[in-house]
Amino acid sequence: MGELLSASAVLTCPHGGTVSAVPSSSKVTLGGDPIVLATDTFTIAGCAFTLPPAVPSPCVLVQWQSPAVKCASDGTPLLTTDSVGMCMAATGAVQGTALIQSTQTKASGT
Secondary structure: OEEEOEOOOEEEOOOOOEEEEEOOOOOOEEOOEEEOEOOOEEEEEOOOOEEOOOEEOOEEEEEEOOOOOOOEEOOEEEOEOOOOEEEEEOOOOEEEEOEEEEOOOOOEEO
16 A cells, blocks of 8 residues: 655656656645646656667656556546556657655555
8 A cells, every 4th residue: 555646746757857746636635735646747857868879868758557546536546656657758658667756654545
């Protein structure tokens, strides 16, 4: 059972880019921060990934593959530290999984 993610969770791509959540709802909050849903937008800035020989291919967004199964807000699954987010290039290529560096630890779900 993983901790629920909120907008203040610290996430990165595997290449050091910073993931920013854009919550679509503020109905449910954790410590004053909106929870994040599997359908919310997650953008990435500062990814330094390049393809050989030296073609920039930064991660630009995260698509979530395994959100919470039993926790939802208005029918939309929540995200937890057990969720798996795929970091994507602008071309749609998967370039690794999102790394959850820190989040709140008071609420959890499956």
